[in-house]
Amino acid sequence: MRLSEYFLPVLRENPSEAQIASHRLMLRAGMIRQSSAGIYSWLRLGLRVLKKVEAIVREEQNRAGAQEILMPTIQPAELWRESGRYDDYGKEMLRIRDRHDREMLYGPTNEEQVTEIARAFVKSYRDLHKLLFHIQWKFRDEVRPRFGVMRGREFLMKDAYSLDIDAAGAKHAYNKMFVAYLRTFARLGLKAIPMRADTGPIGGDLSHEFIILADTGESAVFCDRRWLETDILAGEIDYAGDLEPFYKRWTALYAATDEQHDPASCPIPASDLVSARGIEVGHIFYFGDKYSRPMGAVVAGPDGEPVPIEMGSYGIGVSRLVGALIEANHDAAGIIWPESVAPFRVGLINLRATDPRSRQAADEIYGKLSAAGVEVLYDDRDESPGAKFATMDLIGLPEQVVVGPRGLAAGTVEMKNRRTGQRQDMSIESAFDRLVTCSPSPHPAAGKKRAKSAQP
Numbered sequence: 001m002r003l004s005e006y007f008l009p010v011l012r013e014n015p016s017e018a019q020i021a022s023h024r025l026m027l028r029a030g031m032i033r034q035s036s037a038g039i040y041s042w043l044r045l046g047l048r049v050l051k052k053v054e055a056i057v058r059e060e061q062n063r064a065g066a067q068e069i070l071m072p073t074i075q076p077a078e079l080w081r082e083s084g085r086y087d088d089y090g091k092e093m094l095r096i097r098d099r100h101d102r103e104m105l106y107g108p109t110n111e112e113q114v115t116e117i118a119r120a121f122v123k124s125y126r127d128l129h130k131l132l133f134h135i136q137w138k139f140r141d142e143v144r145p146r147f148g149v150m151r152g153r154e155f156l157m158k159d160a161y162s163l164d165i166d167a168a169g170a171k172h173a174y175n176k177m178f179v180a181y182l183r184t185f186a187r188l189g190l191k192a193i194p195m196r197a198d199t200g201p202i203g204g205d206l207s208h209e210f211i212i213l214a215d216t217g218e219s220a221v222f223c224d225r226r227w228l229e230t231d232i233l234a235g236e237i238d239y240a241g242d243l244e245p246f247y248k249r250w251t252a253l254y255a256a257t258d259e260q261h262d263p264a265s266c267p268i269p270a271s272d273l274v275s276a277r278g279i280e281v282g283h284i285f286y287f288g289d290k291y292s293r294p295m296g297a298v299v300a301g302p303d304g305e306p307v308p309i310e311m312g313s314y315g316i317g318v319s320r321l322v323g324a325l326i327e328a329n330h331d332a333a334g335i336i337w338p339e340s341v342a343p344f345r346v347g348l349i350n351l352r353a354t355d356p357r358s359r360q361a362a363d364e365i366y367g368k369l370s371a372a373g374v375e376v377l378y379d380d381r382d383e384s385p386g387a388k389f390a391t392m393d394l395i396g397l398p399e400q401v402v403v404g405p406r407g408l409a410a411g412t413v414e415m416k417n418r419r420t421g422q423r424q425d426m427s428i429e430s431a432f433d434r435l436v437t438c439s440p441s442p443h444p445a446a447g448k449k450r451a452k453s454a455q456p
């Protein structure tokens with residue numbers, strides 16, 4: 001993509017409304033535009049990242065055997081009356097009336113909707129187990145929307161729902177999502193720690209929040225120091241097999257949110273305990289028949305007896321993750337994208353757009369890299385070198401290639417790694433080789449040891 005043609009409305013000044021780095025940088029890098037409090041348009045660069053995050057979330061859901069559907073954003077109030085949540089949900093729910101005066105709502109979550117689908121189509125224990133998911137916008141009229149997309153009112157969520165005949169089946173589904181979540185966040189280059197959590201308005205018996213550590217996180221959290229050195233993606237995973245040992249292993253290390261942590265009964269010594277702030281990026285629940293029973297989602301069991309479906313729900317904040325990724329990956333100059341979600345892998349800068357030789361060389365590198373399938377954003381504009389460097393650092397593409405008259409006279413271009421800051425002059429061929437041969441593989445297999453280059 002040529003920057004001269006691309007829609008990238010970067011801001012020079014720091015927007016005054018942004019309190020945290022990710023919000024500030026998303027506005028400055030032209031990723032989002034606020035529409036009203038907590039509601040945003042996603043511009044080109046922001047949308048590219050959102051789609052990449054979504055794709056990784058989807059791949060890991062598929063790998064775990066979840067099947068994608070798409071449920072609506074607008075739901076009938078009726079369903080929520082059946083579960084009893086229409087009144088409980090309070091002011092966070094955006095309530096709407098259609099032209100026939102029917103009560104509708106913009107879904108804050110989809111347990112009722114999926115239970116209605118289950119009751120319509122799942123009639124026998126033989127139809128179970130099922131794991132359904134969708135990636136859909138939600139609306140919650142938060143009291144204090146803030147921090148940009150981190151606490152929005154309209155936000156993108158992946159929510160999955162498991163349907164099983166008994167508690168053992170439901171726990172296996174819970175374990176599948178538990179594993180898929182650890183893998184998803186690890187592939188995004190984030191360390192998300194599962195913490196036993198309150199089940200809140202979703203209700204139920206078993207629940208974990210997945211929390212990444214960041215100074216600007218909204219909740220206080222505590223965990224075993226050893227969490228910081230774990231490698232989730234190492235080792236084999238067989239979703240059809242017994243996942244309980246994996247679950248036990250990753251819940252054995254102490255981790256708790258503020259509400260669950262009690263210093264008096266904490267099982268590890270204070271010297272091993274890390275006290276930090278965290279951002280919730282995912283939340284899983286097992287709630288049994290909380291919805292299936294009142295809504296009549298009942299199947300015929302093996303002996304013909306009616307059995308309410310055992311259910312769980314599993315959410316990931318897809319749009320929140322974009323902000324969380326920036327919180328975990330930035331410096332004073334701007335964003336530093338992990339390879340796995342970078343909007344483009346390479347930023348190509350032509351230092352002197354008016355110099356025919358530089359332009360020809362940069363055009364050629366751009367053409368060759370694009371043809372080799374490398375995603376390149378090519379700054380071909382007639383701007384000062386300072387402005388070009390600042391923009392590239394701000395938008396945080398992992399690799400920069402700088403083409404200018406002086407280097408070309410010596411037969412070289414400059415390569416800069418955004419994360420390490422390391423610069424190196426090299427021949428065009430070597431630069432090309434490095435960018436093409438070091439392309440990260442986007443599909444590390446669950447069952448295989450991860451290739452080095454796949455690590456974000």
Ligand code: ATP
Binds near residue numbers: 151280283320
């Ligand atoms: P929080 O405690 O942060 O308000 P929640 O517990 O209400 O979140 P869940 O119902 O568990 O949220 O939703 C699943 C996921 O959706 C959360 O883990 C989070 O990543 C994301 N999410 C929830 N609320 C918002 C929001 N207002 N803006 C962006 N993402 C959100």
Ligand code: MG
Binds near residue numbers: 209280282283
């Ligand atoms: Mg939650």
